[in-house]
Amino acid sequence: MASDAKHRLLFLDGVRGWAALMVLLFHVFIRFLSPTTPAYRIAALRFITDGQLAVFIFFTVSGFALTVKFRERPDFQGIVRETVTRYFRLTLPIFITSFFAYVFMKAHLLYNLGIAQATHSPQWLGSFFNFEPSFGGLLGSSFFWVFIGSYRRTLYNPNLWTMTTEFQGSILIFILAALCLPNADGKKTLSWRWPLLLFFPAIIFPDLDCFIFGFLLAGLYRKKIMTARWIGAAAAALFAALVYYLTFFKPANDYILGFSGMFLVGAVSFSPHLKGFFSSRLSVFLGTISFPLYLIHILVICSFSSWLFGLGVSVDTIAALTVAVSLIAAWILVPMEEFSINAAKWIGNAVCGQR
Numbered sequence: 001m002a003s004d005a006k007h008r009l010l011f012l013d014g015v016r017g018w019a020a021l022m023v024l025l026f027h028v029f030i031r032f033l034s035p036t037t038p039a040y041r042i043a044a045l046r047f048i049t050d051g052q053l054a055v056f057i058f059f060t061v062s063g064f065a066l067t068v069k070f071r072e073r074p075d076f077q078g079i080v081r082e083t084v085t086r087y088f089r090l091t092l093p094i095f096i097t098s099f100f101a102y103v104f105m106k107a108h109l110l111y112n113l114g115i116a117q118a119t120h121s122p123q124w125l126g127s128f129f130n131f132e133p134s135f136g137g138l139l140g141s142s143f144f145w146v147f148i149g150s151y152r153r154t155l156y157n158p159n160l161w162t163m164t165t166e167f168q169g170s171i172l173i174f175i176l177a178a179l180c181l182p183n184a185d186g187k188k189t190l191s192w193r194w195p196l197l198l199f200f201p202a203i204i205f206p207d208l209d210c211f212i213f214g215f216l217l218a219g220l221y222r223k224k225i226m227t228a229r230w231i232g233a234a235a236a237a238l239f240a241a242l243v244y245y246l247t248f249f250k251p252a253n254d255y256i257l258g259f260s261g262m263f264l265v266g267a268v269s270f271s272p273h274l275k276g277f278f279s280s281r282l283s284v285f286l287g288t289i290s291f292p293l294y295l296i297h298i299l300v301i302c303s304f305s306s307w308l309f310g311l312g313v314s315v316d317t318i319a320a321l322t323v324a325v326s327l328i329a330a331w332i333l334v335p336m337e338e339f340s341i342n343a344a345k346w347i348g349n350a351v352c353g354q355r
Helices: 002-033 051-072 076-106 135-143 158-179 206-220 229-248 254-270 272-278 281-311 315-332 334-351
Strands: none
Touching: 002 051, 002 254, 002 272, 002 281, 002 315, 051 076, 051 158, 051 206, 051 254, 076 135, 076 158, 076 281, 076 334, 158 206, 158 281, 206 254, 229 254, 229 272, 254 272, 281 315, 281 334, 315 334
8 A cells, every 4th residue: 555655646746747847848949939939839849848738737736646645644633734834835945946036136147138029028038027126025925925826027936826826726625625524423524526516616717626626536546446457548548639639739728728637637547557657767857856847947047048048049059958957957956845845844743733
């Protein structure tokens, strides 16, 4: 049972890692360089550079990963502890990487505003870091505003717009888990399947629907049906069909993209072969650096990559160096990630009166 749990967490981390890579490639090739180099918009790169799809995958994986903890050890105090832990788990890396951006702004090491017109992306690249930095603003942005969706243009990391939904979705999972806890007699008050009733009314919010889908998916995990061979084969076929569809017939509708992200995660969960791939050494490495990569790569683009563009370096070289530097920077920040996880757990335990 323990090894199975470990395997499960590995494949979830792997999925999250590849999604983080998709966001990086989306921002480098599509947002940053494709306005001046349309060749980067070829169909062959469409799936791996679909940043919007990757965000829906993130949300689904979060719903799944947060839920499995409570299914294995349902406990109200544990839910309170995880709620506190979740807040600091997100804010500590956000604050540290935002502090880097603050230092870069103070040192005038950001060049994105100077090349925004040349890259034909004033609405994207030109909207980042175009405010006066202050340490008070940094603290407010990192510990408060980032979670309520306000003052997006003064965030010290433009990628943090997703954190509002990430935190809201996490709270939703904690509430659903609390409602499904056993009562004093040890009997379940509500079935873990009842949130299915919320799925369709919540369809107007595709982001939060991903969390509910992840919650439901975690409820199916380890069920007997998941061991059936035909289920695994059907899941692999669905995954391949979705990749083909999203590569050659990219939908513009957020609802279709949202369901595609949900079903991709679901397909991986039901397929032993896909779980094996996403538990591979490369996938696990990408999972290890996924959050640091997500947090740091925009700063790399706005500093190092924008500087190279201003020097007239070829776009292919800029693309390759941006990806490489972002991956290396994320790897260097892994100790920060580990510190944040451990510190968040310590704070959560302290708040709940546990050592």
